[in-house]
Amino acid sequence: MRIWATTAVLASSWLIFGVIGSEPINATSVLVENAILSPVPRNTKQITVINTEFGLRRVDSKGNVTIFQTTRVPLQEGNAYGWRIKLKDYQDEVKWREVLHLPKPPETWGTDNGEDFSISADGTTSVTRRTQPAPKGVIENFWTIAPGDPVGKHRIEVYIDDRLISTFEFELIPVNRVK
Numbered sequence: 001m002r003i004w005a006t007t008a009v010l011a012s013s014w015l016i017f018g019v020i021g022s023e024p025i026n027a028t029s030v031l032v033e034n035a036i037l038s039p040v041p042r043n044t045k046q047i048t049v050i051n052t053e054f055g056l057r058r059v060d061s062k063g064n065v066t067i068f069q070t071t072r073v074p075l076q077e078g079n080a081y082g083w084r085i086k087l088k089d090y091q092d093e094v095k096w097r098e099v100l101h102l103p104k105p106p107e108t109w110g111t112d113n114g115e116d117f118s119i120s121a122d123g124t125t126s127v128t129r130r131t132q133p134a135p136k137g138v139i140e141n142f143w144t145i146a147p148g149d150p151v152g153k154h155r156i157e158v159y160i161d162d163r164l165i166s167t168f169e170f171e172l173i174p175v176n177r178v179k
Contacts (some may be wrong), residue, residue, distance in 0.1 A: 010157070012112075019176055022076060032131070034121055036122060041073075042061045047087055047090060047094075047160050047161070047163075047165070048087065048088040048089075048090075049073070049085055049087060049088070049165050049166060050086050050087065050088045050137075051085070051104065052072070052084070052085050052086075052087040052166045052168075053067045053068040053069055053080075053082065053085075053154075053164050054067070054070075054073075054082070054083045054084075054168040054170060055067045055068045055070045055073075055081065055082065056068040056070060056073060056079060056080065056081055057082060057142045059079040059082065060105075067076065067082075067084055070170075071169065071170040071171065072170070072171055072173050073145075073170055073171065073173065073174050073179065074172075074173060074174075075145060075149060075151055075171050075172045075173060075174055075175060075179060076145060077145055077146065077147060078144065078145065079144070080142045080143065080144045080145070081143055081145070081170070082141050082142030083140060083141060083142075083156060083158065083166070083168050084138060084139075084140040085138070085139050085140070085166055086134060086136075086138050086156060087137040087166065088137065089137065090134055090137040091096070091134060091136075091137065092095075092134065092135075093123045093130060093131055093132065093133050093134065094131070094134045094139050094156070094160060095129075095160065096129075096132075096133045096139055096158060096159060096162065097127060097129050097130075097155070097159040097160075097162075098127070098128045098129075098130075098141055098158050098159075098161050099127050099130070099156070099157045099158060099159070100125065100126045100127075100128070100143070100154070100155075100156050101123060101124065101125050101127070101149055101154060101155040101156075101157075102124045102125070102144070102152075102154055103124070103150055103152030103153055104147045104150045104152070105122065105123030105124055105148065105150070106123075106146070106148050106150055107146075107148025107149075108146060108148055109126060110124075110146070113114075116128065116129035116130065117129075126164060128141065129172050148174065151171075151173060151174055152171065152172060153169065153170075153171050154169070154170055154171065154172060155167065155168065155169050156168045158169075
């Protein structure tokens with residue numbers, strides 16, 4: 001009795017919800033419709049952040065880059081500040097996006113690499129997009145202070161595949177305030 005009742009309930013619900021219909025279903029069109037509606041993942045490997053650093057870039061005599069971690073960056077021409085992110089068990093290329101928010105527009109904007117770079121209409125926000133190899137799971141980006149860069153609170157947001165993975169808040173301060 002239970003099997004017959006279950007069969008009757010399933011059959012009636014299929015009829016109500018249109019699973020069983022009078023016309024045959026064209027499986028090809030269903031697959032094509034579903035393929036169009038379903039987003040294709042950009043990166044099938046799970047990305048997990050295991051370490052983030054922000055601060056002043058220091059380069060030693062052997063060319064090794066270290067980061068002196070700070071949230072107060074002296075506004076001195078030639079200083080370079082930026083971030084480094086270590087990804088867990090990741091060795092492939094990484095497509096990332098960095099959004100840099102400034103308190104007011106600088107006198108000039110520029111990049112060294114001719115990369116995918118854009119500036120907001122009000123001149124206070126830049127977006128940099130880059131695809132780079134991640135040796136040992138590390139991605140990074142640095143900015144060099146130029147004349148006309150504004151003092152004040154700044155923020156950098158780093159995204160991988162449109163997922164915010166880290167935010168760095170810091171302040172560019174006049175050199176005479178560094179102690």
